[in-house]
Amino acid sequence: MFNMTRRMVLGSAAAAAAFGIAGRLEFAPAAHAETPVEPLVGFYKYKVGSLEVTAVYDGIWRKPHDPAFIKDVSVDDTKAALAKAGLTTDFMPIPLTVVVLQMNGRIIMMDAGSGVGQWQANATHLPANMKAAGIDYKAIDTIMISHFHPDHVWGLMEKGTNAPVFPNAELIVNATEYNWWTDPSRLAKLPEGRKPAGKRIAENFPKWKNWKPVEDGTEVAPGIRIMAAPGHTPGHSVYHVDAGSEQFLVSADTMYVPALLAPHPGWQGAYDQDGPMAIATRHKIIDQVIADNVRICGSHFPFPGTGSFVKDGNAYAFTPTQI
Template structure:
């Protein structure tokens, strides 16, 4: 992928415009306490997994590339999905995995960065009885603020002081590229600064990786490029069972299984994002792979099924019998 100024602005959802974005510190000071804790815990192989809800945000269907009102109405017909005045509500999820007394957190939510309907992941983590100091590894799918924002406390220190941060080398390099940052409008540079501020306390405890490799005991990284240059999933091998945490392969459960070619402006390379999504749908359906993701309907666990020329998501029931 060629990282031009135009491509970068598209990846930030900005088109050719500038975004007036306050500094990280200003947003941290202005932030509310966040929503009440919501979590769901289940056993999976030799692991205990807890889905942690950070909150919800609304995405208008009109921003999806390739969509049109008639097709949206057809896609939503007969379902419980309704588009409100701000758009379709989607969750922001994170996942805590316990194996052998070790705690791994996959993505960290938004913390104080994105308003009163988000920022609940830390409260959900607290409700599990696990302290931030007990997290030994944080696996980061990518460095957008709804995934990396929770890495730091309101005072700018590491929210997980004993954790190693695992993030793709390509992803780190993109957000730390001064030339790319300098090429965008001044108001748009806040996205870069947010990403850098979030990971800065972990610079000495960063574990970079490239390709499909084991990044922590039981976890194998899977490159899933398109949404961001280094966007990655993580496959958990929990004894006799496997589960893929696929990050942002899907943003809208309601729309993108039936329309996998639809992308959003936050995808850095929209054609590649659609290609990656279709390939992952094909693999997950063929292998009956159990998946979860950061924007799948909470708690997000299920399987992909073929539905004619499209796909469907078969969500596991709340009381999992795994």
């Protein structure tokens, strides 16, 4: 039985202290021709047990290569990893997919995307693709947030006014994450590059009455449990879904850019707030996903944002699902 709280040596307390088409999924072989940068469809529906999953494409960050992106790793090494995975080496491709779950008559959005014109120039597609998938924003009753990075929460706010996009939806988040970012003393302690995001969060999120900060391990909806996965941020969390005959894990940024981090799980990303903790969390979660045969999705996996991991010595091999 998948139980992050029992198996992981890292918990939320330690983290706080440290800081569209429907169809059958097919797994492509690991070695293949270069994958197109942008998908041909804007959404994709698939089933996991009793759960209906809709993967909705928000867009992509065509990140220029930067030697600081992975600590102590050269750009040549990151390009080699991308090439081996069949991805472009012209830039660092970081796609963004938002997952919507339909379960027990509820429509649950996992993170809110980056917001049109609020993150990257090529990440503007979520509203149109949600509409194409037949998902009405007003019908979403719950949004489960993994962490407070802009590409996951700017979609909660209107550009310019910061008005809430989902004023009536329940917003669930790990209490450690909420408290860390909304702490009035936090802003002064943030690195300069993080201060604009920290300021926007601190000035707006506490005003909203629909936040529901919860503790690690809480069952946040029937069959859905939040699990602390710290390191990327202090309260970064994943969501485990018991879908009857199958299990599903919404892993958020635990393994972002799997082309790099699956074969090199010890690489430390620049956006991991606590690098060593993020590495330990990565190993714990992916090892458990493999051992328990859990279907996994990730925010920055190649669209439609799901795939399979297998052990490869002390590392992993990742095969993205292709449609």
